């Protein structure tokens with residue numbers, strides 16, 4: 001029987017090795033898809049998976065999948081994993097902690113001597129973050145059959161290299177993207193261990209979070225056009241000031257999210273003012289809204305208020321607007337039975353846990369469209385993520401592994 005302290009030591013070794021595969025040494029982990037650092041991580045993980053007794057393959061998206069065969073050739077696979085890419089100057093835990101957890105979960109199961117009926121697929125997904133090509137969830141979207149060759153050619157990095165060309169350069173075959181699609185009949189479930197990336201578990205001193213819903217999300221780009229003019233000689237009643245108009249709408253958005261409640265969050269995190277000069281009335285403002293909630297009607301309620309206000313402000317100021325949808329993802333509901341099994345395992349092992357909403361999206365959010373999913377969160381120190389300051393404790397990850405192994409064994413006995 002593997003002790004939790006041995007698992008803690010192993011995840012420490014893995015994560016300390018993996019954090020070195022970064023394009024920004026000393027300034028957090030930058031492991032973008034299809035780079036040298038991505039290759040180093042793949043090589044390391046392949047080795048670790050093989051050492052854990054898995055047979056490993058790389059799929060067309062660059063996802064590394066290691067299989068442990070089960071005793072029943074007809075049993076559907078239990079998938080477990082997360083992503084190995086990072087944001088720019090991100091942390092050493094986001095995504096990769098879940099990959100390491102998956103490998104060590106299988107190792108713990110094997111060392112317990114249990115022979116599972118189901119095969120287990122340990123997954124290390126690629127390009128979840130979408131930093132370079134603006135779409136993200138490359139591997140998980142391909143697994144649900146939602147990525148086409150045409151899209152791979154369309155999406156380009158800031159230097160103009162398409163996702164398609166990047167995959168080729170990396171030695172992958174983008175034309176085979178269709179072969180990544182899962183047959184849902186052959187998958188029992190997907191389990192993802194991830195850092196919380198929020199403050200709840202750390203602040204409340206709870207060891208593990210069990211996600212029941214991943215927030216649905218809509219993003220829009222709003223472009224408001226008025227008239228650029230001289231800041232001195234244009235009287236206040238003769239302006240069509242795009243900044244004034246944008247501010248009238250934007251300043252109300254956080255209040256609407258609070259009013260709607262239910263964990264709804266709304267963010268205007270990007271603005272571009274044109275001409276962006278201190279002595280010119282702004283002619284145009286482009287901004288985005290990112291709104292999330294466990295219930296899409298809450299997201300829609302905020303967006304409807306915003307549209308009404310845009311219309312009102314147009315009447316008032318003469319500033320026109322255009323409204324473009326960027327992203328729309330329905331809330332992802334985790335399979336209640338899997339969450340129950342995780343909760344049972346936490347109780348038996350003596351770990352404190354709570355059910356929670358995930359505000360951030362994850363590969364499980366994509367996969368739950370086709371296969372039953374569950375997620376375990378470990379605490380993030382002060383809730384910080386996507387930053388070099390991101391920190392989680394190795395022993396918390398070991399607890400998540402302990403619970404994952406117990407949950408998989410329960411599931412296998414059903």
Ligand SMILES: [Zn+2]
Nearest residue numbers: 083094095128
């Ligand atoms: Zn992540």
